[in-house]
Each structure stands twice: as structure tokens, then as C-alpha cells.
Amino acid sequence: MQNYIRKRAVKIARYILQTSDTVRGTAEVFGISKSTVHKDVSERLPRISKELADEVRNVLDRNKAERHLRGGEATRKKYAHNHESQVSLKPIMAATPRETS
Numbered sequence: 001m002q003n004y005i006r007k008r009a010v011k012i013a014r015y016i017l018q019t020s021d022t023v024r025g026t027a028e029v030f031g032i033s034k035s036t037v038h039k040d041v042s043e044r045l046p047r048i049s050k051e052l053a054d055e056v057r058n059v060l061d062r063n064k065a066e067r068h069l070r071g072g073e074a075t076r077k078k079y080a081h082n083h084e085s086q087v088s089l090k091p092i093m094a095a096t097p098r099e100t101s
Helices: 003-019 023-030 034-048 050-095
Strands: none
Touching: 003 023, 003 034, 003 050, 023 034, 034 050
């Protein structure tokens, strides 16, 4: 394994441990694909440091267990925002004079 890949895998692992970020979020921060992050932490990291790999695995397992909650929260926010914009438009539309033909 090349040295820069080793360093990247350890850097990613430390980032995940510090932030408890998801694979998707980590990939975005590091500017690499989700599959690269996953391969670094699940295949390469255990060969570098078994202890670090186990800690990262615990964080990723917790994120996976909470995944359905995050998805529900995102949907709730999306529809709450849509509802607010519709509610705020009603007074404007009611105050606008209508043309009669």
C-alpha cells in the first residue's frame, strides 16, 4: 500500500472519530468518493491499525443504526419549509386586488 493512501486512511479515521460524521459527509469533506472512504476504513485501515479500525467501525455502525432517523428528519424539514412558504403567501395573495372581467 502506498504511503499517501495509508496517511489518508488514518486521517479519515481520525476525522470520523472526532466528528462522528457519516461516510457521505466524510467523502464530501475530503473530496473523494464514498466508496473510497468505505474502502479506506473497512479494508485498508484494519491492516494499518486494528484498534483504530474497530473504533471507526463502532461510529459507522451507530451512524447506520441512526440512518432512518436522519432521513425522517430531512423529510420533516423539507415539508415544514414548504408549509411555511405556502402559509406566508396566503396573506399576500388575499390582499392583492382581483381583476374582474
